[in-house]
Amino acid sequence: MAHFSYRGRSAAGKEVKGEIEANNLDLAVEALMRQGVIPLKVSAKKQASGLNVDVSSLLNRPIALEPLVIFCRQMYSLTKAGVPLLRAIRGLSQSTTHKLLAQTLDKVHYDLTNGRNFSSALRSHPRVFSELFVSMIAVGESTGRLEEALLQLANYFEQEMETRRRIKSAMRYPIFVLSAIFIALVVLNLKVIPQFSSMFSKFGMDLPLPTKILIGMSNFFVNYWYWMIASMIAFALGMRMWIGTTTGRERWDLWRLKVPIVGDIVNRAQLSRFSRSFSLMLKAGVPLNQSIQLSAEALGNRFLENRLIGMKTAIEAGSSMTVTASNSGVFTPLVQQMIAVGEETGQIDELLLEVADFYDREVDYDLKTLTARIEPILLAIVAGMVLLLALGIFLPMWDMLDIARGA
Template identity: 65%
Template structure:
């Protein structure tokens, strides 16, 4: 959360000042009012200690989607059964096993006791409840259909869980192969090649080029491994710092969509997520421009997010959805056609669900065949390693045999 410095007065009229953590200025003002402080000035600032290091930010894991699915399902059942909201929240807080979610629910329950709505109370915890989650609950509260909103969120997160599981399953084999290749290279350079190098040095034979390359690589690895590790960590740190910038993050996310073999899979998965999220928001009654902004944020891709926000600005300026979708150049003809038909018939949410289901099937097929497409590349890498190693070791041995026979 952001840190805001404030000045104000207590209920007795005395002046007070300090700092408060909140997601927005409005939430900071609400938090101060709840404490009995009337703010006169609130401005964004930094924490008092310039060298304060919050280790919990790095050690606290993100809440698994499975936990959110269970929470939405339980909340839906209790709301559908007519159990009062405050009683439902207290019961779910007591039975919650995830520490981070439990702490957030405890604070949400306290805010509900003070008269705050459920969506505004959850908005104070953006690391636990996403803007999509909060907006859906806000619409459900305003329309009196909170149970429907919770059911839609549960179905949405279940679909996300299934997609992530398929991706993890497809990437397991290539990850293991690459890990074993790296391990084999380490053992060869540290243990195996130095033994052959000392043996060749004792015989004093002329070494062929592949052998000299292997020995030079091994000596560099053994003598400068600390510098190699430092260079790797420095490169990773520089890369992470670069992608944290807005320009770097957008370029990296654009590159992810253009990567060979897996780029098309990532692109289709992102389009499926956008279609499902956009349809979900429209079906719940969220305004079009807000639905587009929330769908862009849910993608977790800065390049696509910026293009969608440009679409939002064009739509607010009076352009149609289909024309802005064409100008964005991020959608396939199928998505554009469905958007155009849905815009004409007023059933854009239903057609986007069809698009999402289509792309989910495509992604599922691509993930099942991903291993078969990656295997030739991995075989070439392994075969190249074996060839270089065999030539580097056996060529000088054959030379030694010829020298002995001669």
């Protein structure tokens, strides 16, 4: 039997980790469910030998949102038209151009033919179908409204794609400018400044401070460039290991939210995603505490996840959602008021959609003005470089001209 490591939630909502023996991944998931553990991640335990490497898992990255949107749209149309589930899955597995999705749908079709239900078959493939996705499908199956769940998921993923596209578009210009600055620094320090340095050294003159700074930087680049590359690689690996720890991950995610200018945009985008997924699950009939749990874990931000799961714990202890939202320190006062109104009127799912739209509008405005806010900083960096370069090169040249005239 194979050994599987797992991470999940107990019936009390606490995070549990451990190992379990089973013949395959599906049986491991079913065994955990029988034990009262909701599995969040189940993976085969690596052997001690480094020879057994799953090459396909290294080459196949987690699926992007676009194939999921297409899959949801197609499945919605097929189920609404009355096409049997097995035939729909088989047809989509043959027509999709995404290799990982096609392989996954083939396995899902095999599981369905062996008697497993749709959501259970999807849960065996966490790289493709998230826990939020599976929970929505499970609710749709149990209520007989699978096509509605698929349509809601398609709309949710489309909104998520649009938000990511806007953020990438807004960050393209700053990244391009910073990359150009970095390349210019490398070329100047390795090629340009050494030429002037050799010329100035022939005259044996006392160099001004800006020139000494430029020559010192250039000498460091020329003589220790390999140490710089090694240090950057070591730093990147060290950061990756630190972020892999529980404390490091939470502090890193908190820092991402505190970065000047950009951090506030990331924070609002994350809260928009949480509000929209939370509303989506409430509309589908997922229990409140489970909706908060799954929506928080779908954020990919450990700091916000812990704060939002704290809301779930407080609600289970008897507190109202309005009070827990206020105590979390995550939402703005206006959003807290909207949550309070939604809780009083029993339309919390509708008000959460309003909250998501509110955050989306703020993110959209911030992204439109992002370039204007970052440009002064970039101009100041470029101006500082040009000033230092001009002073470092022209000041000694002027001194050389004065010496030549005096001679």
